[in-house]
Amino acid sequence: MRLGWATWFLVLVLAFTGVQPGAARAAAKEELVIGVSQFPTAFHPNLESHVTQGYVLAMTSRAFTGYDADWELVCMLCTELPTLENGKAVIEKLEDGTDGIALTYTIVEGATWGDGTPVTTEDVLFTDEVGKHPKSGVSNAELYRQILSIDVIDQKTFTLHIDRVSFEYNAINDFEILPAHIERPIFEEDPENYRHRTAYETDFTNPGLHFGPYKAVEVSSGAHIVLEPNETWWGKPPFFKRIVIKAIENTAALEANLLSGSIDMIAGEAGITLDQALAFEKRHGDQYQIVYKPGLIYEHLDLNLDNPILADKRVRKALIQGIDREAVSQQLFEGHQPVAHGNVHPLDWVYDKDVPKYSENLDAAAALLDAAGWTDMQGGVRHNEAGTPLALELMTTAGNRTRELVQQVLQSQWKRIGVDITIRNEPARVFFGETTAKRKFTGLAMFAWISSPENVPRSTLHSEEIPSAENGWAGQNYTGYRNPHMDQLLEDIERELDREKREQMWHELQTIYAEDLPAIPLYFRADAHIWPKWLKGVVPTGHLNSSANAVETWYAEDVPN
């Protein structure tokens, strides 16, 4: 009887408050609620870079240039990419006699901030000023250091004078324009505290900060962001009248929210892991569209080449042939995370399909270990003449289920060729903050590198990038890899403008990488996008310029677009 009263009471409360099961679904065609696993730490586009921040900003603004879903560099805020062929890129001699380049861009005619102020070259000059100021707090200032000066041609056209010529000379993807009419007074009053006082952090719902298809109308820190169409957007009008981006950090709760209708979709860029998505697909796959997009996250094993065992190339080759990466990809990821045969993704145009590939070959692995002197098998573990066991430590981030699973498979597979693997894992902040950054791992370290299309791996392969106490642990060449030929190649690729010659150089780079094996490639990680059946037009990219960069093309199928 009491239960009956309680139930009636609840029903009355629900009826009174207007909350009914399925209410969220009824409104779904007008509104799209996106679940993400993390709330952006900051909104200022140049102070910090973060996946969910990039996802939100892609809806409210656009970088000058970026990569599209086909991994091609395109103009997003400019009208045409400056090239040597169209005459908008001109190589010029600098005062020191080296080559620089002048690049002329024109801002899209209709580009207007949400408060009606046009986006102009004044904003370009201000953005450069902030980027160059040593105390503004801009995180990645490399592009601004390269810009020697800016010539303003008119309200919409300007020329950048860059201090070097590289193959990606016209990519200014990090140049995220700031509204001078709002930000300049704040910046000029106190540049050192600009990062705390910027309107992006204190007043993100100010329409004057947004010129993309949407503008932010509500921000609840840590919980959600509400976006509505921006009247000043120059492009195709967006379909949804409202987009809500909800942060739900626990991935099980993220799934439960999807099933309950509290959210419509889970963003692949910042959602659930692949193994969770596979499990979700088995249970609820018929109710949702689930798309797996392999991307530029390269999962691999860094080998510490200062370890005498791993310094021997034959041992490294034996290790890669001692494991069945194809089986790992099929068994653990159902083939959605393809085996990596190097550090370049097969979808990248510089990928060389003829690059030497390794597959499981236990006989070849055994022969290589024998040749390297690891001949004496004792208790299932190889030893050398000096009696040293072939024992290595394999480390990764503790608590990452997928990596820990892969780790166990690799350990058992290497056991077959007499390699004794000890697993030692650490929390991510210790692993990345100390162990890899200061090269404290003694054997193998499993983690991933995030890159962009045609990303020159200078920071991970050039010998000048080996972290040490002397250089303040700068650089990301954690393996300690040194190869003068590779160093030269990395420098040459950056300067080579001829696409065909560069393709040849990339072929050479991938061949050396496969031959030297400073790292064991595992697989390219895939993003798992979960969408409602009615949502159309979303195209996952697999790189840092997220699918939200084309948010204006998203629509609900059963409503005429």
Add this chain to the structure above:
Amino acid sequence: MIRYFAHRTAEAGLLLLVMSFVIYLLLGLMPGDPIDIMASGDPDITSADIARLKALYGLDRPITERYAHWLADAAGGDFGFSRLHSRPVLEVLAPRLWNTTVLMGLSFILALVIAIPLGVIAAVHPRTWVDYGINLFAFAGFSLPSFWLALLLILLFSVTLGWLPAGGVQSVGRDDFFDWALHLIMPVTALTLLTAGRIIRFTRSAMIEALRQDYVRTAEAKGLGPFGVVVGHALQNAMIPVVTILALDFGTLFSGALVIEQIFSYQGMGKLIYDSILGSDFNVALVGLLFATALTLASNLAADLIYGWLDPRISYG
């Protein structure tokens, strides 16, 4: 009494000062500073940028110097900026504190209202089916994993029945009382169940002990009814050990509902402190942990004062 209060307050102040240094030191000694974490998510950031940012954020200075600087600012009411929220620390803490106060306060009061009578009933009828039933409820309460209970509630009330929102503090675009109350039902229920179990067990054992005392037999011999004996005599004395446990629990409640807050996406202090430690948001973590420490000290002081009320023989001389 006033002297005792002043003495304890001064002690607490000194302890907080020491704790602020210890927490600052521990946070500072953790591997990876905020800039390292920022750099790990940005493949294009250069070594020169990392060095520039570390200097800008003062991370290139010795930790003692940074602490002295923070302490001087804090004395003037400036607790610094949150790295993860890009706002002043107090601005970040205030709404979270309110959310936590509501969540914890409601579940704490509800747990007391449910647990103390149940504990007393179980103690008055030991080894009967009533006692066994209450014990089963209590054990279930504190042995259920909090994440499991929370997910079960979401699956039942949000996914299957669709009655309650699956998480958050308020629906987007609504700021009315009923919407807010609906969002509280599941997290409060989960926390109440988890907290009540412990209190039932403590109340039951304290009451069983109290009911064996001579003064209870004397009260019964004097002809006092069962209700008068239990509530008027035994309960008051049995509450002394329970108050000690509650005082300790109260402090940790503000930082301890992490799992519940995480699963229900509830914007509270536990989640804030956890996120700030993981994200190297030192200023928020420090002030949040200090607040939890201050609350534990304050609730223990309150417990000491309540002892005197419960047992007049206790003096504060």
